[in-house]
Amino acid sequence: MPSLSSEERQQLHDSLLELLGDKYTFEQWKKIARSPGGEGFGRAEWKEFAEMGWLGIALPEEVGGSAGGLTELGIIMAAVGRFILLEPFLGTVVLGASAIEKAGTEQQRQMLSEVAAGKLLLAFCHGEPGGGYARDWVKTVATRDGAGYVLTGEKGFAIGAHAADQLIVSARIGSENGPVGLFLVPRSAAGVALNQAPALDGRPGATVTLAGVKVGADAKLGTSDSDRLGVIDEVIDRGVIMACAEAVGAMASVTDQTVEYLKTRQQFGQPLSKFQVLQHRLVDMSVSTEEARAIVHAALQALDDKTRDAQRLVWMAKVKTAQCARFVGGQGIQLHGGMGMTDELSIGHYYKRLTMCETLFGDSEWYLRQLSLRRDAA
Amino acid sequence: MFIRTVEHDTSLDKFRAEVRDFCERELPSVIREKQKRGQHLEKHEYISWLQRLGSRGWNTGKWPKEHGGLGWEPAQFLAFQEELGRAGAPPLMSFGPTMAGPVIYTFGNEAQKRQHLPGIIKGDLWWCQGYSEPGAGSDLAALKTRADRDGDDYIVNGQKIWTSTAHWADWMFALVRTDQTAKKQEGISFILIDMKTPGITVRPIIGITLGHHLNEVFFDNVRVPIANRIGEENKGWTYAKFLLANERVGNVDVAKVEGNIEQIRQLMAETREAGKPLSDDPTFNRRLAELEVGLATVKALMADQLAAARLSGAPSLMGAAALKLRGTELQQGILQTGLDVLGRHGMVYQSDALHAGWNGEMIGPESSADVIYEHLYRRAATIYGGSSEVQKNIIAKGALGL
């Protein structure tokens, strides 16, 4: 797997922090998040990220990417978390792009150049009501209609679906027992209805109802009718590990912010950071962040190296990261006292984002269960 | 060990039935409906319910009879809370009945009792708590808001912060500094401030819930009659601590906690994983059982403190600290479980649905927005009323002599 040298990774990391630290201040964040009638993220920012080459970091060179590995994408996602960027990295660059890359035809993969250029937004619409975190629960059906298909079904809340140009929809081909295919459905297609709502962290998304949506033969990713659940599994795993990388960045920021706050906040005639019980708490936050960083890094490496236990490691990383995120996010608020409870301070927004990262695609309990069920298989 | 007799009064069955029956008949349908849908009440709706409770003396049933209460035993007060919770009634009011009232009847003079207790008993008036300031949170005694004598009045200047529901309040009980030179605990007085007095400005603070519950309150030359001071000048710290012990026992509203557990049970039934309801899931059921053990323990701790309060006039500072510590952890545990269910619906937070008149389409179970609101709000349960760290310091010093 071609990927960057350690020095190049360091440079990437530094340039991310430098540019974002400069431009993506919390004041700017609030402006974007609260802009009336806005989409919940910045189009201008997205374009700029594309120009920096961040969106195409892990995409093939033929489509204008830099053919980096998942470790490089992870570095970007950690920065996304550190600044709680609002732009649709997970939906477009992680989930959407990997579905097209893994399942698409040569021609469909050309769309990735638009992803890299920041011109195409995607949303991955797979989960359905009643499925919970189960990855193989697909009731939506794509019946054949001449050379094309007609899609009917309900998709659960998908992040970024409200603004996506193309929805990537899973559906059973032919009948409710058919193999699961992936379809490109324009958000504006007739028969597509969205119920837009904010998630816990305020970011918009939507549930999607498909009421007899007609699409052409080329809407199906790939040409064969073979079952795509394996691809879906890989796409979700990629979402899992990138949400973990994002959480690691967010945790690092929460820890830094809390250390700074306790150094300046005076009570009982001294800075709160002088109380040993709080020092130990900060140490636990810092060590938790470090634990999560280490196991996420190990999982990214395993994915890049395509080792046999890569999936197991991804799931373990998810368990550990979710547990650490819950602790670090919660303590971020706790140690800020009343200040942590206000919408004006960033710490609460980090808590909310960490809660999302923690539960997206399954929470720690769910992955522990999966790990225990598949222990024999490992 | 195991000293106190726990009364098993079967006459409580009759009382429970009476409360159930009362809720059935008297809980206005608007409130019932809003409670069911997890929508927030307007002040006038809340007051109308408190007034109904007041007609039976139930806002202040646990007060001694000589002060207008019903002298309830702890078991009766707990039974009362349980029945309210099950009936889907709004949570009990604490600012007046649990905080201001007992301070007034214990330390106030006759005129103050006559002026203020009836409004609390009847449920007519809304109180708020003016303790915390920007520089005085955990270190409450560092407060700076000052009250200087001028004839028959105090002139109050300064700022309070995190004042819950100050925008609804008719009265505030406040801690102010009346001696600038004394040791910090010894220069504080406890006064009652009419919120309509000129010079008071209330500014909202929007919380992480996206709701307006918290406020900043500014005092600019506010005249408060010296007659509104409770007890002695500069002895306010004693009354403040007495109030805090009561507050901490009241922090864990058992009715609300029971209601939350019921909500989670409902959420589990309405949420499916690969087609099967989570109410069939052994992991979730185990967690539910664990929460129930927590609740039973917290109730037992609470019964102790209510009994202590009845015997000696106040719960012990140590016991209240222990109860507050575990009770608030329990609350957070329950709401975390709720969130773990809602992750399966995409963790959607339609906070607009908390207000009547919203006519959007709810994603996931009907109580989703309320459960997420509660989850976010109860992050503060381990902060308000004295943080968990502060409770542990109290126990370390007071109970363990460290």
Ligand SMILES: Cc1cc2nc3c(=O)[nH]c(=O)nc-3n(C[C@H](O)[C@H](O)[C@H](O)COP(=O)(O)OP(=O)(O)OC[C@H]3O[C@@H](n4cnc5c(N)ncnc54)[C@H](O)[C@@H]3O)c2cc1C
């Ligand atoms: C939702 C909400 C409602 C509230 N309602 C009211 C109200 O109605 N009226 C009112 O007067 N106040 C109210 N408060 C204020 C509340 O009482 C204070 O927030 C609380 O006392 C903590 O003070 P602080 O916010 O200044 O935090 P700080 O005192 O700055 O504490 C920050 C962190 O440091 C920790 N810490 C502080 N000192 C120590 C120590 N010595 N040892 C170890 N750890 C320590 C704290 O535990 C906390 O985690 C409310 C607060 C919230 C969040």
